Amino acid sequence: MFNSLSDRLTATFKNLRGKGRLTEADVDATVREIRRALLDADVAVPVVREFTGQVRERALGAEVSGALNPSQQIVKIVNEELVEILGGETRRIRMAKTGPTIIMLAGLQGAGKTTLAGKLAKWMKAQGHSPILVACDLQRPNAVTQLQVVGQRAGVPVFAPHPGATSELAHPAGDPVAVARSGVEEARQKLHDVVIVDTAGRLGVDADMMEQARQIRRAIVPNEVLFVIDSMIGQDAVNTATAFDEGVNFTGIVLSKLDGDARGGAALSVSSVTGKPVMFASTGESLDDFELFHPDRMASRILDMGDVLSLIEQAEKSWDKDEAARMAKKFADQEDFTLDDFLAQMQQIRKMGSMKKMLMMMPGAQNIRQQLEQFDEREIDRVEAIVRSMTPHERVAPKIINGSRRARIARGSGVHVSEVNGLLERFAQAQKMMKKMAQGGGMPGMPGMPG
Ligand code: GDP
Numbered sequence: 001m002f003n004s005l006s007d008r009l010t011a012t013f014k015n016l017r018g019k020g021r022l023t024e025a026d027v028d029a030t031v032r033e034i035r036r037a038l039l040d041a042d043v044a045v046p047v048v049r050e051f052t053g054q055v056r057e058r059a060l061g062a063e064v065s066g067a068l069n070p071s072q073q074i075v076k077i078v079n080e081e082l083v084e085i086l087g088g089e090t091r092r093i094r095m096a097k098t099g100p101t102i103i104m105l106a107g108l109q110g111a112g113k114t115t116l117a118g119k120l121a122k123w124m125k126a127q128g129h130s131p132i133l134v135a136c137d138l139q140r141p142n143a144v145t146q147l148q149v150v151g152q153r154a155g156v157p158v159f160a161p162h163p164g165a166t167s168e169l170a171h172p173a174g175d176p177v178a179v180a181r182s183g184v185e186e187a188r189q190k191l192h193d194v195v196i197v198d199t200a201g202r203l204g205v206d207a208d209m210m211e212q213a214r215q216i217r218r219a220i221v222p223n224e225v226l227f228v229i230d231s232m233i234g235q236d237a238v239n240t241a242t243a244f245d246e247g248v249n250f251t252g253i254v255l256s257k258l259d260g261d262a263r264g265g266a267a268l269s270v271s272s273v274t275g276k277p278v279m280f281a282s283t284g285e286s287l288d289d290f291e292l293f294h295p296d297r298m299a300s301r302i303l304d305m306g307d308v309l310s311l312i313e314q315a316e317k318s319w320d321k322d323e324a325a326r327m328a329k330k331f332a333d334q335e336d337f338t339l340d341d342f343l344a345q346m347q348q349i350r351k352m353g354s355m356k357k358m359l360m361m362m363p364g365a366q367n368i369r370q371q372l373e374q375f376d377e378r379e380i381d382r383v384e385a386i387v388r389s390m391t392p393h394e395r396v397a398p399k400i401i402n403g404s405r406r407a408r409i410a411r412g413s414g415v416h417v418s419e420v421n422g423l424l425e426r427f428a429q430a431q432k433m434m435k436k437m438a439q440g441g442g443m444p445g446m447p448g449m450p451g
Helices: 003-016 024-040 045-060 070-085 113-126 143-154 176-189 207-220 236-248 265-274 295-303 308-318 321-332 339-351 355-360 365-374 378-388 392-396 403-413 417-440
Strands: 101-106 131-136 194-199 224-230 252-256 278-282 290-292
Touching: 003 024, 003 070, 003 295, 024 045, 024 070, 045 070, 045 265, 070 265, 070 295, 101 113, 101 207, 101 236, 113 131, 113 143, 113 194, 113 224, 113 252, 113 278, 113 290, 131 143, 131 176, 176 194, 176 207, 194 207, 207 236, 224 236, 224 265, 224 278, 236 265, 252 265, 265 278, 321 339, 339 378, 339 392, 339 417, 378 403, 378 417, 403 417
Parallel strands: 101 194, 101 224, 131 194, 224 252, 252 278
Antiparallel strands: 278 290
16 A cells, blocks of 8 residues: 555655755755655545645745755655645544444445444454444345354444344334434443444445435434545545535545555545545454554655654764764865765764664665665675775775776775775765765765665
């Protein structure tokens, strides 16, 4: 889920790394990339417009602080805006003050309502509640049986208008409103504190279905009406959600099938369009594939943010200020970045603690995890050995390091020539990056990373 959106956004932020200051053009280019990524993920157009407008305004605005570099600032803003469109705070079920808490489920056929009923029942039971399921989907031939199976797996009783139902209460079979009412009555009598009412869906939004759902809502006055939506539904999400919101005025959203590799636009659109919070995520066919939805965690997952802020904190703590000042002066004086500087930076990095642990905290770490696993801190020792085998002149003017010099350096440091080549390549990249930073005056970077 969200993988490609996640990759796209992370790539966008990566483009900003090394920039000391963002111009309006940088912000616009970034916002354009974000817009494309969201549209490609099937996020609804009005939501994208609102989102990117917010990001742009904030990125250009006064709130940009000195504590974070530009790329981190944008990540922070995008993160906060994502949390916002996902509903803001984590929203929990509002329990009834007296009598049973009534939760009604609504949504299209196949959205995952029945499965969700079982998941929710099991989850609430695990929290010490005593739920009962009520089968009001009398449209689909085997919906009632399906709910009974789900109820059995969840270990909760099911009230259903069929032989084998748990109630003797009379009701006209085939009338879902009456079934709903009796189900709630049953819950009261048997002292269940939670009633979960499954209702019928249709393949598309349909006036009869909506009227039925409305009648059930009026009859049982639920504490929560959860709209279950299949996350893979794509651009239809907004219309469907709007229709259900107007039809039954739901109080919360459940995103189902979040385990699929859908583009995720539904998830990012429905809450924003309806103004209702996403409350749960359903992530598989097993009853345990279910979780309370936390907008902030979902946003960090999408941004693959890792723990950027603690990374920065750690970096600030251990960065040698004198060394940094020396570098800054070098930049200011437009002096060249040499291999000695390169080595000094590598040694700084070592001081910053476990490199692996630190790199793991960086955005995008998911993608390079495997490389990181293989990364060996002794790499720095090798770099040191190689640089020390160079003459002082070679260190400030690496351009003169030709083939025979490379062979000599390799011999001197006990490595293969290819490693000398690799180091020189990385140095060249680092040099370029430092030059860029010299122009922008950003935080000293971490050149020389493998990968
Ligand atoms: P309903 O018509 O809204 O009651 O939908 P169902 O609960 O019958 O679900 C429709 C299909 O989607 C079933 O095959 C479920 O097993 C499947 N399903 C439901 N929720 C999820 C989910 O979170 N992930 C996956 N992969 N499948 C799900």
